[in-house]
Amino acid sequence: MERQILYIIDKDYKSISDFLKSKGYTSSNIVELKKYENGIVLNGTWAYMNQKPAILDRLLVRVCEYKKSENILPVFIKLDIKYEDEDIVVVNKPSDMPIHPSLNNYENSMANALMYYCRDKNFVFRCINRLDRDTTGLSVVAKHFLSAGILNTFMQRREIKRVYNAIVEDDGSLKESGTVDAPIAREDDTLIKRRVSKEGQRAITNYKVLKRLNGASLIELRLDTGRTHQIRVHMSYIGHPLVGDYLYNERCYDKENVRPLLHSKSLSFIHPITGEDLYLECELPKDFKERIDEYV
Numbered sequence: 001m002e003r004q005i006l007y008i009i010d011k012d013y014k015s016i017s018d019f020l021k022s023k024g025y026t027s028s029n030i031v032e033l034k035k036y037e038n039g040i041v042l043n044g045t046w047a048y049m050n051q052k053p054a055i056l057d058r059l060l061v062r063v064c065e066y067k068k069s070e071n072i073l074p075v076f077i078k079l080d081i082k083y084e085d086e087d088i089v090v091v092n093k094p095s096d097m098p099i100h101p102s103l104n105n106y107e108n109s110m111a112n113a114l115m116y117y118c119r120d121k122n123f124v125f126r127c128i129n130r131l132d133r134d135t136t137g138l139s140v141v142a143k144h145f146l147s148a149g150i151l152n153t154f155m156q157r158r159e160i161k162r163v164y165n166a167i168v169e170d171d172g173s174l175k176e177s178g179t180v181d182a183p184i185a186r187e188d189d190t191l192i193k194r195r196v197s198k199e200g201q202r203a204i205t206n207y208k209v210l211k212r213l214n215g216a217s218l219i220e221l222r223l224d225t226g227r228t229h230q231i232r233v234h235m236s237y238i239g240h241p242l243v244g245d246y247l248y249n250e251r252c253y254d255k256e257n258v259r260p261l262l263h264s265k266s267l268s269f270i271h272p273i274t275g276e277d278l279y280l281e282c283e284l285p286k287d288f289k290e291r292i293d294e295y296v
Contacts, residue, residue: 001064001065001143002064003062003065003086003087004060004063005063006058007058008056009054009055012055013052013053014052015049015051015052015053016040016048016049017030020049023275024150026150028149029146033061033146039062041062042058043058044058063145065121065123067122068121068123072112072125074116077097077112077116078113079117080092080094082138082280083278086143087142087271087273088272090140090141090280091114091141093110093131093135093137094285097133098133099111099131105133110139110141111125114141118143123143126142128148128155128160129155134259134262135262136288137263137265138267138281138282140267140269142272160269161222161269162264163264163267164223164231164262164263165210165262166221166231166262166263167218168219168241169215169241169243170216170217174219176209177206177207179204179205180203180204180207182237183198183200183202184203184227184234185201192247193229193247194227196237200227201227202225203227205221205231206221206222206223214295217240232260242261243260243261244258244259244260246258261288265284266282
């Protein structure tokens with residue numbers, strides 16, 4: 001695939017490289033663009049990154065993706081796509097679907113589905129906000145190395161705002177809103193489970209109650225950090241684990257036919273190429289709604 005992006009230089013910059021970095025380009029993005037003939041074109045002429053552009057110069061960036069994720073098998077799986085353009089695709093992921101293929105999930109991941117969906121293009125699967133297998137909701141995937149690099153920088157700077165919904169155990173003691181600021185580390189002798197530990201990385205979760213139910217509450221959560229299992233660990237830590245959470249909820253007895261009721265409700269971020277403000281939202285999935293009705 002090839003994506004052409006035209007910029008008009010709007011003010012004084014020391015070099016083309018400085019201008020591109022102001023747009024969020026990473027050092028690796030710039031190195032990649034240097035590899036292609038006419039990857040950077042200034043006023044119609046192939047240019048070097050250290051050249052100084054003038055105000056109102058026309059700078060054309062050619063993004064060429066010549067490879068694809070050869071080790072990910074394309075599999076037809078119906079996708080609920082909430083947004084798509086030349087640079088990104090945002091999927092409303094269902095439960096029981098991992099993001100990446102693994103030993104026991106070789107053909108049923110979101111990556112498999114997108115490789116099939118983009119089968120006529122050179123497409124490398126680059127997921128920006130990864131969700132657990134059983135977490136539903138919005139996940140953004142970059143369509144080329146440039147959008148991936150910029151979005152990953154946004155993630156590191158916490159500029160991609162994520163809002164989740166969850167149903168948690170609640171005997172009425174959960175505060176209307178609160179912040180959990182507790183470091184998270186890997187549980188000893190396991191690759192999967194996490195725990196609150198002073199040896200861990202700082203993790204901050206903000207929550208508020210949306211609806212009180214009979215023995216549970218529907219809550220909204222906003223993350224200041226993005227640790228593995230952060231919401232699940234933090235809500236369990238304060239005594240209000242997620243309903244259906246077979247790892248962190250001691251009252252979850254049926255571990256075969258349940259999932260943690262966690263949903264990636266919305267994403268807001270600046271588009272990595274156009275600079276447009278994006279806000280995307282999806283409704284609660286069917287099993288969420290059914291469980292809310294059970295608790296009423």
